[in-house]
Amino acid sequence: MGVIHQLKQKIATWPYPVVSILAAVSAFGAYTSMYAFRKSFSAGIYGEHEYLHIDYKVWLVIAQLIGYTLSKFYGIRFISEVTPKKRAFYIFLLIGVAWLALFGFAVVPAPWNILFLFINGFPLGMIWGLIFGYLEGRKSTEFMAAVMSISLIFASGFVKTVGRTLITDFGVNEFFMPFLTGALFVIPLLLFVCYLEVMPPPTAEDKLLRAERVPMNAAQRMQFLLRFIPGIVLVVIIYVMLTIMRDVRDNFEVEIWTDLGVKGNGIFTHVDSIISIIILGMMSLLILVKSNLQAFKYIHLFIVFGFLLLGVSTWMFDHHLIGPVAWMTFTGIGLYMGYVPFNAIFFERMIATFNYKSNVGFVMYVADSIGYLGTISIMMFKEFGGRHISWSSFFKEGMMYVAIIGGISTLLSLFYFIQSKQNSKKTYKYQVV
Numbered sequence: 001m002g003v004i005h006q007l008k009q010k011i012a013t014w015p016y017p018v019v020s021i022l023a024a025v026s027a028f029g030a031y032t033s034m035y036a037f038r039k040s041f042s043a044g045i046y047g048e049h050e051y052l053h054i055d056y057k058v059w060l061v062i063a064q065l066i067g068y069t070l071s072k073f074y075g076i077r078f079i080s081e082v083t084p085k086k087r088a089f090y091i092f093l094l095i096g097v098a099w100l101a102l103f104g105f106a107v108v109p110a111p112w113n114i115l116f117l118f119i120n121g122f123p124l125g126m127i128w129g130l131i132f133g134y135l136e137g138r139k140s141t142e143f144m145a146a147v148m149s150i151s152l153i154f155a156s157g158f159v160k161t162v163g164r165t166l167i168t169d170f171g172v173n174e175f176f177m178p179f180l181t182g183a184l185f186v187i188p189l190l191l192f193v194c195y196l197e198v199m200p201p202p203t204a205e206d207k208l209l210r211a212e213r214v215p216m217n218a219a220q221r222m223q224f225l226l227r228f229i230p231g232i233v234l235v236v237i238i239y240v241m242l243t244i245m246r247d248v249r250d251n252f253e254v255e256i257w258t259d260l261g262v263k264g265n266g267i268f269t270h271v272d273s274i275i276s277i278i279i280l281g282m283m284s285l286l287i288l289v290k291s292n293l294q295a296f297k298y299i300h301l302f303i304v305f306g307f308l309l310l311g312v313s314t315w316m317f318d319h320h321l322i323g324p325v326a327w328m329t330f331t332g333i334g335l336y337m338g339y340v341p342f343n344a345i346f347f348e349r350m351i352a353t354f355n356y357k358s359n360v361g362f363v364m365y366v367a368d369s370i371g372y373l374g375t376i377s378i379m380m381f382k383e384f385g386g387r388h389i390s391w392s393s394f395f396k397e398g399m400m401y402v403a404i405i406g407g408i409s410t411l412l413s414l415f416y417f418i419q420s421k422q423n424s425k426k427t428y429k430y431q432v433v
Contacts, residue, residue, distance in 0.1 A: 028129050036184065041163075043164045075129055102120055138212075241405060303337060303346075
């Protein structure tokens with residue numbers, strides 16, 4: 001502990017931008033490494049297996065999602081209460097358990113190995129909150145969170161490329177591929193988390209600009225929900241739809257590209273890299289906005305534009321005005337224009353706008369838990385509801401609903417939070433008088 005404290009003091013003397021850039025890169029690297037343990041299995045097709053007339057890969061996705069969703073519900077308490085001193089320990093412990101589960105998936109025969117995807121999903125659901133805890137509550141949080149959030153886009157395609165390469169170029173068995181993919185990212189994970197651990201805590205200026213971030217007990221969590229309940233309901237509606245479509249794209253991207261007639265291991269990384277650069281550039285500009293309320297408004301409009309892009313690009317693709325690569329690129333940009341802010345800066349600026357002593361992890365995990373529950377429900381409905389359509393058709397049909405409902409809900413959310421801020425100002429003036 002003495003060594004860590006000395007390193008923190010030394011790094012605290014470095015220029016603030018340097019500390020922030022290194023933290024951003026480390027958070028990006030750490031979460032990308034986590035993806036190797038979570039999403040690598042989706043690079044496989046497992047076409048020879050089917051149980052109860054349901055595709056084997058669908059069972060794997062559902063099993064992991066159930067574990068991941070339960071983790072999000074548990075994380076509402078766990079992440080909101082965890083102390084900074086235990087973050088690194090929990091990251092290594094939880095990812096270690098997930099990696100061992102992938103070994104079980106490799107050695108236990110199907111269909112019994114489906115259980116190990118459930119075990120794999122549960123610990124990984126808490127990694128985002130632990131890593132983001134290092135970044136929140138700082139004047140450079142937008143930039144750092146934006147870089148970290150790009151891993152949500154880049155890592156998925158990158159890990160699939162690594163997994164497919166192990167299968168096609170090195171002859172690795174589909175069932176061992178996830179475990180070996182994870183092995184490639186163990187050392188990078190250790191290095192990235194170690195830097196985050198020695199990163200100095202938020203400064204006095206950070207706390208003044210963004211509100212102090214503190215652990216929250218049960219009473220404080222309930223008080224927070226009651227204070228913002230109308231806005232949180234709208235946000236959850238938006239986030240549920242984004243999570244569903246983003247997860248369908250993430251888990252069945254191989255199948256969607258195949259249905260669209262596009263093949264090649266590099267397509268995943270190519271398209272997702274373009275999306276990553278665009279989203280990063282757009283979101284990083286918000287660091288220039290000093291007013292928390294103004295930035296919060298811009299974030300809402302950013303999300304609205306994402307929904308508009310979803311609807312317009314899907315309409316154009318449906319009318320043969322653009323091709324499949326352009327459509328997947330535009331819908332990817334639109335989806336992540338909505339999804340990434342909720343995982344990075346939406347709640348960060350919300351807390352700062354209202355100067356509410358709390359933490360992003362709590363409200364993020366409230367939204368996440370319901371979002372992934374929605375994903376499971378939709379997948380179960382698709383597979384067991386009697387409507388058998390391809391994943392590409394399901395993805396395309398869902399886009400128009402998400403674009404319309406999501407756009408309207410985001411505008412209503414913007415209206416609510418603006419009114420709530422104005423009312424809080426009036427209440428404050430009344431109390432002062």
